[in-house]
Amino acid sequence: MIADLGAYLVFFLVVALYYALLCLGLNLQWGVTGLFNVGVAGFVAVGAYASALLTGPGSPDHWGGLELPVAVGWVGAAALAGVCALLVGAVTLRLRHDYLAIATFGVAVTIQLVALNFTKLTNGPFGIVQIPRPLAGWARTPVGRNVLYLGLVVLVVTAIYVGLERLVRSPWGRVLRGLREDEAAAAALGKSPARYRLEAFVLGAMVMGLAGAIYAHFIGFVAPEDFLPILTFQVWTMLVVGGSGSNRGALVGGILVWGLWSASGALVATLLPQAMQARGAALQVVLIGIALAAVLLCRPRGLLGEEAVVSRHVRT
């Protein structure tokens, strides 16, 4: 019983950290820079498929299967998601907030269509299987392998968290927040809004792509239904609940909302009869939606709102 619980906790934490990483990416884009990305699921899908195809075994059903090391897959995932963001951002970042939201929503829908229909690349609805797990040779039991993977994910998330914290507090991060608050003022100081926005957008998307790869190598299987629009809205809810603008808020929101989601899922599974399970899952999403609206109404800062960041030169 205790062992089962521990095994579940490891599984839970890996997935929670996957969401937390997505929140960190979105926080750089929305929380810090004010870029309205409604295409999160699309960039995650690009990363997941990229790493799966780079590292997975060959298959007669689809291209890819290069059997490269997992590290190459992860770098490739971040790079390809970044390239996608560069293309999308170059076209859409000069638009108004709400047009950017609509355009990125369209990007995610289109990527979902490609995942579903470009079967030579993605194997269509059947998805890509047998995605290798890094460090798998070091542990003998499945639980041991999960623990090892959790350790690896903790390292990656910590590194990215520390990196983003430093970036956000750097002069570069101050420009991003300046652009978010008052574009004209930032531009008057000689900062190019287009360039800084694009940098933040691409970097955020790279984090999302990496998160996608982490998910793919954990589950060992990716399919189009892993990246439905609901994923985007879940991540938005997590960030808003945790506190948009704060990297700590992003981490806390991701883990906390995933915890609530899992708990309500377990409740649905035990309380409802088999025939009602699908409907119970729908009720979970209803609650997520209401939670998002309620937080915006009652506590717009989220749990941990953005802290005031002042340059150390000014402080001393």
Place this chain on the structure above:
Amino acid sequence: MSWLPFLVDGLLLGSTLALGAVGLTLTYSILGFANFTHGDLITWGAYFVLSLLLAWTAATGGGLGRLGPLSFGWPFLAALAVAMILTGAVGLALDRVLFRPLQRHGAQIVLVIASFGASLALRYGLAFVYGPEPAYYTREIQLAAPVVPGLPAVRATPDQLFVLGLTAVLVVGLHLLLTRTTLGRAMRAVSENPALARMVGVDPLAVARWTWLLGGALAAVAGVFVGLTVQVRPWLGFDLLLPLFAATILGGVGSVYGAVLGGLLIGLAEAFAVPLVGAEYRAAVAFMVLLVVLLIRPRGILGTHE
């Protein structure tokens, strides 16, 4: 002439998008935010009619009757009218509990995020109550017959002709409302210049209320069109969201005629793209059109300002 068979298909989708986009463009310009719940208002309209018809057959034990060659009778039209009011009321309720309180805080962009949440709740609420399986208003099978003399490839069923006819009637009615009534003039005034409209005595809250009612009512009709010509599913409106936004921006945000034109153009573009790119990529067509419009003419065809 190989594209002719797709003409009716495109006009049908175009009619649905036109009515949906009118509501979207009105809320966009008068209330000032991109409302992601609009697709789900469309779905609620479709499900209101489904529920009313189920209640009607349960209460009377009778069928839905028939009007000439159509697959439905008066109960269906009555249900449609009631559903229009109910869907408008859903829009009003959303405004009351969510959007108006948020608007008082400022920051329009927060309204868009809030509309994500409301959209999830509305959509999955239907999936919870009705289950994910598709439903149909009637089980009747209609045959498509040639409708234009001399063009045998253009075929439509009586129900499809009803959809096209009702769209035309509603668009003309909307034109009269916007040009001949005080309410219509007030709506156009708030859409073009809210500050000036307030100065000449237009009550923006009253205009906002009518905007929700009107947008919701038209959304309900759009949803019923999908239910009548395709099927009723909890995602039917959400799947229309991208083409709806594309139609709204193509026509020009705030322009009602632009929304109708944009809806028809997107509907035809999707239908005519099917023989070119295949049905599976059909949904990406609206996105391509959207990108081209945003790149070349972000204010749209009939838009006055960006």
